[in-house]
Amino acid sequence: MPSTKVLITGGTGFLGTELLRLLTTQTSHSITALDLNPPPPGTQVFPNVQYIRCNVLDSSALQATFASLKPDAVIHTVGLYYVGDNRYSMKKGDAMFEVNVEGTSNVVSAAKEAGVRVFVHTSSFAVLVDELGVDFRNADEEWSVGKARLAYGMSKVLEAEKIVLAANSPTFRTCALRSAAIFGPGDPVVIPTIHNLIARGETPFVLGSGTNLVEFVHVTNVAHAHLLALSNLLSSGTAAGEAFYITNGEPVASRAFCLAIWKHFGHVPPFSVSIPKSLAWWAGWAAEWAAWLTGKESSLSRGLIMDGSAERYMNIGKARKVLGYEVLVGLEDGLRDACEYYKKQLEGRKVDKTR
Amino acid sequence: MPKPLSILYYLVHPQQLRSIIQWKVWHNPVHERDESKEGPALKQCFFFLDMTSRSFAAVIKELHPELLVPVALFYLILRGLDTVEDDMTIPIEKKEPILRKFDQILEKDGWTFTENGPNEKDRPLLVEFNVVIEEFKKIKPAYQVIIKDITKRMGNGMADYCNNREHNINGVNTIKDYELYCHYVAGLVGEGLTRLFVEGGLANEALLERPELMESMGQFLQQVNIIRDIKEDLDDKRRFWPREIWSKHVDKFEDLFKPEHKQAALNTSSEMILLALTRADDCLYYLAGLKEQSVFNFCAIPQSMAIATLDACFQNYDIFKKNVKITKGDACQLMMESSQNLRLVCDIFRRYTRRIHQKSNPHDPNFLKISIQCGKIEQFIESIFPSQPKPVAPEDVDHEAVALAKRQADAERSDLIWMGAAVAFTLVVITASMFFIAWFMGARFDLAYADVKQQLSWLLGFSNSTSTIAPSGHSEL
Numbered sequence: 001m002p003s004t005k006v007l008i009t010g011g012t013g014f015l016g017t018e019l020l021r022l023l024t025t026q027t028s029h030s031i032t033a034l035d036l037n038p039p040p041p042g043t044q045v046f047p048n049v050q051y052i053r054c055n056v057l058d059s060s061a062l063q064a065t066f067a068s069l070k071p072d073a074v075i076h077t078v079g080l081y082y083v084g085d086n087r088y089s090m091k092k093g094d095a096m097f098e099v100n101v102e103g104t105s106n107v108v109s110a111a112k113e114a115g116v117r118v119f120v121h122t123s124s125f126a127v128l129v130d131e132l133g134v135d136f137r138n139a140d141e142e143w144s145v146g147k148a149r150l151a152y153g154m155s156k157v158l159e160a161e162k163i164v165l166a167a168n169s170p171t172f173r174t175c176a177l178r179s180a181a182i183f184g185p186g187d188p189v190v191i192p193t194i195h196n197l198i199a200r201g202e203t204p205f206v207l208g209s210g211t212n213l214v215e216f217v218h219v220t221n222v223a224h225a226h227l228l229a230l231s232n233l234l235s236s237g238t239a240a241g242e243a244f245y246i247t248n249g250e251p252v253a254s255r256a257f258c259l260a261i262w263k264h265f266g267h268v269p270p271f272s273v274s275i276p277k278s279l280a281w282w283a284g285w286a287a288e289w290a291a292w293l294t295g296k297e298s299s300l301s302r303g304l305i306m307d308g309s310a311e312r313y314m315n316i317g318k319a320r321k322v323l324g325y326e327v328l329v330g331l332e333d334g335l336r337d338a339c340e341y342y343k344k345q346l347e348g349r350k351v352d353k354t355r
Numbered sequence: 356m357p358k359p360l361s362i363l364y365y366l367v368h369p370q371q372l373r374s375i376i377q378w379k380v381w382h383n384p385v386h387e388r389d390e391s392k393e394g395p396a397l398k399q400c401f402f403f404l405d406m407t408s409r410s411f412a413a414v415i416k417e418l419h420p421e422l423l424v425p426v427a428l429f430y431l432i433l434r435g436l437d438t439v440e441d442d443m444t445i446p447i448e449k450k451e452p453i454l455r456k457f458d459q460i461l462e463k464d465g466w467t468f469t470e471n472g473p474n475e476k477d478r479p480l481l482v483e484f485n486v487v488i489e490e491f492k493k494i495k496p497a498y499q500v501i502i503k504d505i506t507k508r509m510g511n512g513m514a515d516y517c518n519n520r521e522h523n524i525n526g527v528n529t530i531k532d533y534e535l536y537c538h539y540v541a542g543l544v545g546e547g548l549t550r551l552f553v554e555g556g557l558a559n560e561a562l563l564e565r566p567e568l569m570e571s572m573g574q575f576l577q578q579v580n581i582i583r584d585i586k587e588d589l590d591d592k593r594r595f596w597p598r599e600i601w602s603k604h605v606d607k608f609e610d611l612f613k614p615e616h617k618q619a620a621l622n623t624s625s626e627m628i629l630l631a632l633t634r635a636d637d638c639l640y641y642l643a644g645l646k647e648q649s650v651f652n653f654c655a656i657p658q659s660m661a662i663a664t665l666d667a668c669f670q671n672y673d674i675f676k677k678n679v680k681i682t683k684g685d686a687c688q689l690m691m692e693s694s695q696n697l698r699l700v701c702d703i704f705r706r707y708t709r710r711i712h713q714k715s716n717p718h719d720p721n722f723l724k725i726s727i728q729c730g731k732i733e734q735f736i737e738s739i740f741p742s743q744p745k746p747v748a749p750e751d752v753d754h755e756a757v758a759l760a761k762r763q764a765d766a767e768r769s770d771l772i773w774m775g776a777a778v779a780f781t782l783v784v785i786t787a788s789m790f791f792i793a794w795f796m797g798a799r800f801d802l803a804y805a806d807v808k809q810q811l812s813w814l815l816g817f818s819n820s821t822s823t824i825a826p827s828g829h830s831e832l
Binding site: 137140142251252315 | 713726730731733734737738741742745746
């Protein structure tokens with residue numbers, strides 16, 4: 001029996017690289033990684049993976065690539081969503097986010113045409129929790145998504161997910177994995193953003209009570225979930241047409257999560273000051289204006305404040321039941337590794353600068 | 356007579372006093388023991404129950420009549436076993452066969468035991484143990500089988516520990532050993548009680564299919580006791596905190612009590628508390644399987660006390676110096692809240708979990724683990740009692756239900772308006788009739804009015820003609 005041909009879009013990204021690592025070590029599939037960029041320096045390059053450069057917005061190039069490769073399965077990880085500062089100030093017409101909708105639509109139609117049988121899509125739990133200032137406690141897939149006030153970029157993530165799930169059919173099985181914010185070694189967002197607060201001297205300030213529970217997911221766990229979804233769709237197909245929340249299943253108080261990260265960098269705030277939510281909202285408002293006037297980026301914004309002090313945790317029972325998902329890397333071990341990795345990266349940068 | 360110091364305390368903490376008074380005044384037992392139907396032997400058993408139990412006697416005596424006597428006897432039998440095991444004046448050769456054959460002793464009419472040391476405070480129970488055996492033989496055979504089975508297994512477990520010299524000298528080694536010890540002295544009690552509840556038809560049979568839940572009920576209580584009693588046990592030359600945990604923080608067990616190792620001692624205690632906390636969600640799950648109110652109270656009250664005690668011990672260096680207790684007012688408050696329903700017990704657990712989390716120290720090596728465990732308990736509570744309804748998509752909304760809700764809201768609003776109008780009308784009528792009666796009795800509203808006006812102008816500092824004339828009017832009086 002010929003091995004299954006799997007194509008990964010966004011194959012040189014943070015999640016894509018981890019997916020390649022798991023796929024090459026745990027399966028006998030033949031693998032192609034498709035990305036706009038070649039593997040960035042410092043990331044692992046896998047010898048038995050075929051790398052192809054292609055822009056998902058270029059539909060004719062995409063069709064040609066799919067037609068020549070004839071993959072059986074596609075894992076679509078391309079998608080832009082920020083977790084950091086930019087996320088809340090997204091203006092309409094920000095063309096970058098068209099990648100989510102147009103790119104996804106292109107990949108889906110190219111895949112269908114080329115006779116792809118299964119399609120796993122990386123979505124984000126922001127499709128639900130981006131309703132700012134609202135608490136989401138123990139939310140599951142039955143909660144309706146796409147309520148009002150989604151940040152513009154996030155609405156595109158939701159639209160992309162809808163395109164994928166609507167395309168589901170017996171001959172073209174699709175599913176979407178709504179991942180929590182991903183951290184891990186080489187993570188470009190979560191650890192660096194929280195680490196940055198040390199240098200800014202902002203660590204003593206607690207938004208609201210800081211006791212609100214939030215969730216993250218380690219990159220190995222998300223990648224593992226993708227592999228499970230892939231083999232489910234290739235076999236029984238019980239996951240077809242479904243969306244799943246994927247988190248580490250370990251909700252922690254937002255303040256505790258930050259403190260745990262800072263501690264790895266040898267920093268524990270000498271004191272802590274709680275800023276009431278309402279006051280923080282105005283502080284965020286002022287910071288947005290100050291940022292606008294000075295043209296400097298601020299780490300505060302109303303969006304961040306509403307988001308940072310709300311409850312965001314999921315019930316991942318559906319992924320456990322249908323996909324057989326389990327957490328491979330726990331929060332504590334995962335954070336330690338990710339922080340150690342980032343520490344080395346920072347040291348490397350320092351060495352570069354002194355030269 | 357209350358001590359002057361406690362009077363002072365309650366003056367400063369009226370909330371505590373209020374809880375105590377409320378509990379004493381308003382608490383109605385679900386079932387009351389009917390003493391008139393009890394023979395002398397059973398009366399003596401209840402006397403021993405009051406004598407030997409600090410906290411359990413009250414909840415046992417309020418149990419459903421079906422289980423009142425079996426549970427009371429179960430308690431006395433285990434207490435008897437414990438009194439033999441605890442007494443260091445009995446040589447091991449004598450102790451071991453008694454422990455291992457205690458289930459057979461329950462068959463021996465008139466068996467008593469007089470060889471406890473004079474300082475053993477529960478000695479009288481074993482001296483008159485014949486009354487317990489006499490009553491034990493009268494309960495339903497099904498209950499006897501359960502009690503005997505647990506007695507046998509616990510007796511053997513205790514004997515193994517007594518035999519284990521290393522345990523006597525160095526205390527418990529691994530976490531596994533520690534949990535095994537807690538299993539023998541408490542997990543088995545959880546199993547026995549659960550089987551009694553199910554046999555009596557007062558609990559869901561499904562509890563027997565999830566043995567880890569009843570195990571956790573016992574483990575949680577026992578572990579909390581062991582954490583709280585660290586100093587007392589040290590003074591009695593006993594060590595239950597496992598080496599596997601304390602050796603991560605200090606070199607010698609005794610170091611835990613030295614002021615220079617204060618931080619290490621606190622870190623050790625929080626690791627012990629973390630281990631206990633991992634049982635909390637199982638306990639709540641278990642409580643959901645109880646059908647009868649008195650059985651629920653019997654199980655829930657000690658659990659609530661335990662989580663509150665954990666909070667009192669957490670990050671509290673006093674546990675290494677003295678016995679830390681929750682206040683009497685808090686205890687009464689907890690008993691009130693725990694003798695109603697699972698929702699209130701969950702509220703208690705969430706409240707104390709948050710308090711523990713709040714006190715957690717970022718320098719503690721188990722800081723993140725404690726946060727994760729607290730989050731897990733909170734998520735579990737949220738899963739059984741969601742704090743917000745599942746938001747459903749607009750197309751899924753039941754339009755009829757929405758219309759009904761709107762009609763109800765409208766009806767409520769018009770009710771409210773009518774109610775307000777009626778109240779206003781009544782007030783007007785009453786005020787008017789009071790004025791009328793006052794006038795009828797000779798009240799001079801014209802003078803009162805002038806007086807009020809004048810006082811007002813004084814206050815506001817007007818100097819018009821009336822205010823200048825008024826003083827002269829007063830001088831005539």
